[in-house]
Amino acid sequence: MAADRVEAAERGATAIADRVVAKIAAQAAREALDVVPQGASAPRATVTVHHGMARVRVSVELDYPSDIGGQCGSVRHHVTQRVRALAGMDVPEVAVLVERLHSVHSRKGAHGRIR
Template structure:
């Protein structure tokens, strides 16, 4: 009967590596921003088909994010952006294991409530 060949475990650094692409990190960030905006003040004014957009720059284990959002107005825009920033940072760090020292938020458009009988207006 043949003897089993002993299995030699390689150190983690020699077994391979996991690389999460920028595109995947951007999708996680955009999804997290959408989660945070779901209950945000003024969120009901933003059309349902409008979604946050994220771009990311990853170096080593650090991700720097830029979010493009459309928000409802009037609302405390600073508070909404701060909530989104914190939630996105938390989710990206948790799901990727990366450090997220920077989340820049750009408000691309504000949506206001339309008066009865009027089309939705956009504030630019």
């Protein structure tokens, strides 16, 4: 009878909800950005998990002017690493959506539009 027992580590399965992976991805995006612009929303993420792979979409707000492409690349790289490390999932795709740019110049005292 003892020979028929399956070790605890070999029984069952682990499932991680999409929303949990999304929280990991959003936090990773915050870590990847040096600064979240004043008045900006924190990065948000949506995730679809299928067969142990996570497809991630991250929305961010960035300062302008800045290296937008470089920041998006940093977010993609860091999100991929953190999701792989913390959730054990491959991440074949991280889409970064820049929802808003916050002008450094408009925060320095300009109120309203200048014509």
